[in-house]
Amino acid sequence: xxxxxxxxxxxxxxxDVPIYIGRTWPIIAVVIIATFGPQVADAYPDLGGAxxxxxxxxxxxxxxxxxxxxxxHALVGQxxxxxxxxxxxxxxxxxxxxDTDDSSPMSSALVAVVGPLxxxxxxxxxxxxxxGVGHDREVARLLIGAFVFTNAFVAIFNLLPGMPxxxxxxxxxxxxxxxxxxxxGLLVAGWCGRVLAVLFVAWTVVRPLLRGDTPQxxxxxxxxxxxxxxxxxxxxxxxxAKAGRLxxxxxxxxxxxxxxxxxxxxxxxxxxxxxxxxxxxxxxVPWGLIAPADLLQAxxxxxxxxxxxxxxxVQPAGWVAQVPSVDVDVTALxxxxxxxxxxIQELLVVVDGQPAGLVAIQVxxxxxxxxxxxxxxxx
Numbered sequence: 001x002x003x004x005x006x007x008x009x010x011x012x013x014x015x016d017v018p019i020y021i022g023r024t025w026p027i028i029a030v031v032i033i034a035t036f037g038p039q040v041a042d043a044y045p046d047l048g049g050a051x052x053x054x055x056x057x058x059x060x061x062x063x064x065x066x067x068x069x070x071x072x073h074a075l076v077g078q079x080x081x082x083x084x085x086x087x088x089x090x091x092x093x094x095x096x097x098x099d100t101d102d103s104s105p106m107s108s109a110l111v112a113v114v115g116p117l118x119x120x121x122x123x124x125x126x127x128x129x130x131x132g133v134g135h136d137r138e139v140a141r142l143l144i145g146a147f148v149f150t151n152a153f154v155a156i157f158n159l160l161p162g163m164p165x166x167x168x169x170x171x172x173x174x175x176x177x178x179x180x181x182x183x184x185g186l187l188v189a190g191w192c193g194r195v196l197a198v199l200f201v202a203w204t205v206v207r208p209l210l211r212g213d214t215p216q217x218x219x220x221x222x223x224x225x226x227x228x229x230x231x232x233x234x235x236x237x238x239x240x241a242k243a244g245r246l247x248x249x250x251x252x253x254x255x256x257x258x259x260x261x262x263x264x265x266x267x268x269x270x271x272x273x274x275x276x277x278x279x280x281x282x283x284x285v286p287w288g289l290i291a292p293a294d295l296l297q298a299x300x301x302x303x304x305x306x307x308x309x310x311x312x313x314v315q316p317a318g319w320v321a322q323v324p325s326v327d328v329d330v331t332a333l334x335x336x337x338x339x340x341x342x343x344i345q346e347l348l349v350v351v352d353g354q355p356a357g358l359v360a361i362q363v364x365x366x367x368x369x370x371x372x373x374x375x376x377x378x379x
Contacts, residue, residue, distance in 0.1 A: 007088045011067070014087065017074050019067060022090030029059045035218065036146075044139065054139055061147045065122055065154065066094040072118035073111055080107040092229055093154075105177035105185075112169035116155040123151035162193030164233025172237075183248070186241035193234025197227040247334060249371035253326040255333075255364050256349060256357040264288065264309035271295055271308060276358055278348055279312040286320060286348055286355065288312025316343045321359075322350050330364060337361055 008020040033055040041051035070087040073096040077084050083099040126148035133140050159167040168189040176185035204223040208215045215223075259276040264287075271277050273295050279288035290312050321336040326349070333347055347359045 007086065008090070014071055014074060015078060017078075017084045017087055019071075019087045020089070021063070022088045022094075024091035025063070025089050027091055028062075029056075032059050032062065040139075040142065043142070047139070054143065058143060058146055061143065062150060063089055065119060065147070065151050068118045068122055069115045069154065069158075070094045070096045072114040076114045077111045080110060082107075082111070105173040108176070109170050109173035112166040112173070113159075115166050116158040119151040119155040119158070123148050123155060126151065160196055161189070162196040162230065162234060163189045163237035164193060164230070165196075168193050168234075168237070183241040183244035186237045186244065190234045190237030190241060193230055193237065197230035197234065200230065201227045243334075244331065246368060246372055247331045248329045250330045250364075250367045251327055252323055252330055252333065252349060252356075252359070255330065255359045255367050256326055257359070257363075259348075259355065259358045261286075261355055262308050264307065264312065266308045268295065268306045268308065268311060277308065277312075278355055278358070279308050286315075288314050289346060289348075289358075315346065315348075316340050319344055319346065319348055320350055321347045323356075325351060326356055330368070333359055333364055334368075337364065 006020060008022040008025065011019045011021060013019060033052055036058055037052035037055035040054045041047060044051065047054065066089040067087065070089070074084045074087055077096065077098060081103060085097040085099055087096050088094055126144050130141060130144045130148065133144060135141070158165050159170075161167045161171040163169070163172070163186070171192060172182075172185035172189040174185070175188045176182050179185070201223055205215050205220055257276070259278050260272050261278050261280060262271055264279045264281055271290065274292060276292065277290040277295070278286050279290060280286045288309070290308065294311055294313075318336060318340040321333050323332050333349070336347055337344060345361055347361070347364075349356045349359055
């Protein structure tokens with residue numbers, strides 16, 4: 001059953017990854033039944049109302065194709081070290097959600113290419129199965145033929161080189177590998193996605209008009225919807241590229257300030273007075289923060305026996321940001337702050353398992369704003 005915490009109705013799991021039918025999937029199912037059903041009824045009048053049941057079976061085959069496509073992404077993503085959260089079949093086909101960004105051009109390309117390859121394999125399997133079905137079983141041949149065509153089309157269409165299609169991620173990986181810049185890859189793939197959106201509308205709508213034909217309303221609507229999907233996805237990639245270039249201008253070291261580490265059982269009198277204190281539990285897990293102003297307040301004689309645990313302010317889950325070095329850019333810090341949300345004011349930066357210092361969200365925002373100003377002034 002669907003609820004507010006889920007993207008839809010859960011079908012099952014794949015290596016602990018939940019698989020959902022998204023809440024928008026019934027829309028595409030209704031559209032397919034409403035359009036494919038009459039075509040089946042016209043081709044096979046003897047079926048009567050059963051023609052719509054045949055159309056319903058086709059929606060199930062389409063659902064199988066979507067799940068297979070996304071499952072391929074998920075399995076290869078797990079192999080390449082991604083934390084896969086869920087697989088969802090929705091109005092636009094489907095998507096696989098990850099907790100982390102692509103770790104390398106090779107990982108990104110591999111995860112992207114296996115989706116269309118899965119559809120190509122299904123198309124081949126359907127084509128082989130079609131040869132084993134007798135010509136007297138016309139409805140079965142119709143369903144299998146539609147299954148073959150759909151999977152072949154999805155495989156080819158998804159390999160087109162533009163975001164947000166899988167081919168766009170492959171193009172992104174190629175440019176990323178060639179230039180060493182993920183932002184450059186996203187920018188190229190994003191603009192190619194926008195070109196694809198324009199070409200798609202030109203081919204399906206403008207081209208018939210130039211030939212003097214009147215495009216059917218149904219195909220016009222779907223063309224515009226698909227082109228809109230491509231345009232928005234491409235725009236998101238371009239926005240990510242611009243954000244990545246901005247983040248690259250600020251290093252973790254630029255916004256980091258020193259902090260002391262103390263166990264939560266330490267007496268307040270044992271803590272340094274001129275710096276922030278990160279409080280850890282018996283296992284060494286940081287959970288609280290004591291500001292210098294709070295330590296000054298605790299300097300009164302009657303509070304000399306107070307321990308750090310009583311003075312520390314509990315920090316929200318996710319306040320620890322792991323980075324490989326303080327010389328890297330602040331992308332990981334921005335992502336950590338976004339994941340936690342508005343409840344966070346400080347991030348604890350950890351390098352190789354050791355706390356390196358604190359970063360105030362306000363300081364991080366100011367540094368990014370300052371880094372953006374020269375670019376705005378030069379436009």
